[in-house]
Amino acid sequence: MLQGQVKPRRHFTEAARQAALARRREIAAMPKDPTGTLALFIVRGAERGNDYGWEIRRFGAIVVARSGCGFPGAVAARQAGEEALRGIEAP
Numbered sequence: 001m002l003q004g005q006v007k008p009r010r011h012f013t014e015a016a017r018q019a020a021l022a023r024r025r026e027i028a029a030m031p032k033d034p035t036g037t038l039a040l041f042i043v044r045g046a047e048r049g050n051d052y053g054w055e056i057r058r059f060g061a062i063v064v065a066r067s068g069c070g071f072p073g074a075v076a077a078r079q080a081g082e083e084a085l086r087g088i089e090a091p
Contacts, residue, residue, distance in 0.1 A: 038064060038088060040081045042074050054081030056088060064088065 012020075036058040043053050051070025054077045055063050065084060071077040 036062075038085060040078070040085050042077050042081065052077035054078065054084065056081065056085055 038056050038058055039060060041055045041057055043055055044050055045053060049070055051072065052074050053067040053070055055067070056065040057063055065088060067077065067080060067084075071080060
């Protein structure tokens, strides 16, 4: 072992390793959404003065659209975000 590295304290049984591997294979076999369905997230941020805002994301991480202003509550941000999401999804 290299100097400065700490030996891990977690010891897994072989059964636990096999169960984890089986679960990873099960998740990998699940059908993926190739279109990257858009999802609405309610966020708080310093750029909005810690007010609520919304973000529309693809794959949960890629921000497609973001609110330009802050909202006083999560409900108001969600309503505005759902309206924006409908505008994006409409043909």
